[in-house]
Amino acid sequence: MKKRNWVIFGVLAVALLGGSIFYTEILGAKGEKGKQLDFSDASEQLSKKGYKILAISYGPAVEADVKVEVSDAVSDKTDAEEEITKIMKNELEEQGYIDGTVKVEFKNLEKMKKEQQWFSVVPEIDKQLKRVSDHYDGIAIDVNPKPIVYILKTTYADENFNKKELKQWIKTGNEIITANNLPSTLEEGEVYGIVIRGADKEVLLSEIFGK
Numbered sequence: 001m002k003k004r005n006w007v008i009f010g011v012l013a014v015a016l017l018g019g020s021i022f023y024t025e026i027l028g029a030k031g032e033k034g035k036q037l038d039f040s041d042a043s044e045q046l047s048k049k050g051y052k053i054l055a056i057s058y059g060p061a062v063e064a065d066v067k068v069e070v071s072d073a074v075s076d077k078t079d080a081e082e083e084i085t086k087i088m089k090n091e092l093e094e095q096g097y098i099d100g101t102v103k104v105e106f107k108n109l110e111k112m113k114k115e116q117q118w119f120s121v122v123p124e125i126d127k128q129l130k131r132v133s134d135h136y137d138g139i140a141i142d143v144n145p146k147p148i149v150y151i152l153k154t155t156y157a158d159e160n161f162n163k164k165e166l167k168q169w170i171k172t173g174n175e176i177i178t179a180n181n182l183p184s185t186l187e188e189g190e191v192y193g194i195v196i197r198g199a200d201k202e203v204l205l206s207e208i209f210g211k
Helices: 011-017 040-048 077-094 109-117 122-132 163-179
Strands: 005-008 053-058 066-071 102-107 136-142 148-154 192-197 203-209
Touching: 040 053, 040 077, 066 077, 077 102, 102 109, 122 136, 122 148, 122 163, 148 163, 163 192, 163 203
Parallel strands: 066 102, 148 192
Antiparallel strands: 005 053, 053 066, 136 148, 192 203
């Protein structure tokens, strides 16, 4: 399987999926294509032990076959990682995926909530720029690693872009960001950026902003 699949649990489930749990397919379990994995039992075990599981992704990857994202509100991360890994590996083995590897990532919930706020303005920026230019081609946001960067895409190529127009895009985007008071969520010394990428994904223009 070429892409990772996601199962969302716990604290973020209500916000992201209305509380639903999704099970998708994984290849490789005893060589059976299309075998489904169900992590509900493992999630329940971990919840009973006090862990807040945020998400589980699985599928072939460089780091691990299964990645578990969990709240960092634990007393000892080393012990927690060992226990979570053991439970997940046991679950994988029970479902026939004997050689599955597990990676545990600890997430700070407050930090995640702050980062999610930066996504809230994406639809508004997208709407405004679509209205003013036929050369605007979409928006993306990169929050990891820092700094937070909004990526505005354009059909312009390196040799023929209108610099004045693109500078106005950045201005428009930043006005929406500041109108929603997002810079106030930054820590002292943190910055955010807006980058415009051309048709060949080259950076045509960029600007960094502070608090």
